[in-house]
Amino acid sequence: MKKKILFLCTGNSARSQLAEALMRHMAGDHYLVMSAGMKPEGVDPRVYQVLSEQGIHDDDLHSVSALELQDQHFDVVITLCDKASNECALFADSDALIHWDFKDPKPEAGLAPFRETFEGLRARIALFLMLNGEVQHDVIGPVELFKIMSDPLRLRILMLIEDEQALSVSDLTKVLDVSQPKVSRHLALLRDGGVLQDQREGLWIFYRLAENLPTWIRHTLATVRNGNPGMINEEKLKLSALTDRKKPGFSLKDSTLSA
Structure with missing residues (x-):
């Protein structure tokens, strides 16, 4: 069974959308990936531009309210901003709650802040997959x-x-x-x-x-x-x-x- 992973942010319009698309691209079929926001705002068009630059075409991105998903169980919930980290109580039964704090790229003009966010997320996701992409043996914690x-x-x-x-x-x-x-x-x-x-x-x-x-x-x-x-x-x-x-x-x- 695939593990379910949720990226959670405030607007579900930039950081969490980039993370969702990147995780799908990098993890293949190992995870069922979703994203949501506390106050969904719609996907920023620059998300698609940056993904396209990297050869990632994900047309299945759309803003979702975290409240719509609170009854679902997620193996991993990753919050991408401080405001969203305060809402982890919605997913208290998750196996793992992780916080990655990324600056919101939307207030800045152009693609540069989105590219920077993309690269930061790519590094974090690569490390996450490297450390979690294997069966964990019963050794010391x-x-x-x-x-x-x-x-x-x-x-x-x-x-x-x-x-x-x-x-x-x-x-x-x-x-x-x-x-x-x-x-x-x-x-x-x-x-x-x-x-x-x-x-x-x-x-x-x-x-x-x-x-x-x-x-x-x-x-x-x-x-x-x-x-x-x-x-x-x-x-x-x-x-x-x-x-x-x-x-x-x-x-x-x-x-x-x-x-």
């Missing part, structure tokens, strides 16, 4: 993940493995300057929590990010790593200096966000 990352040693372990893709217990012990039992305890916690998985190769045990790790967790780890590039400089230098380092012989599945 956000609270548990941030608890794990709040420990400095576990965070460094995660950043090293995110960076190197796979590391042995021996390598981690040497570059982190902590005892093998302590490293093993933290690795076991990360493995049992579903963040890491281990793989034996002869006498060596390597740890890597779990294959079924949701994209949002991979994205979070990559963001922390790239946003703090100097976090594990010392450990990376020690790792490169190891002369007896054992590297895994198994093929590492590409886990980059672009895959």
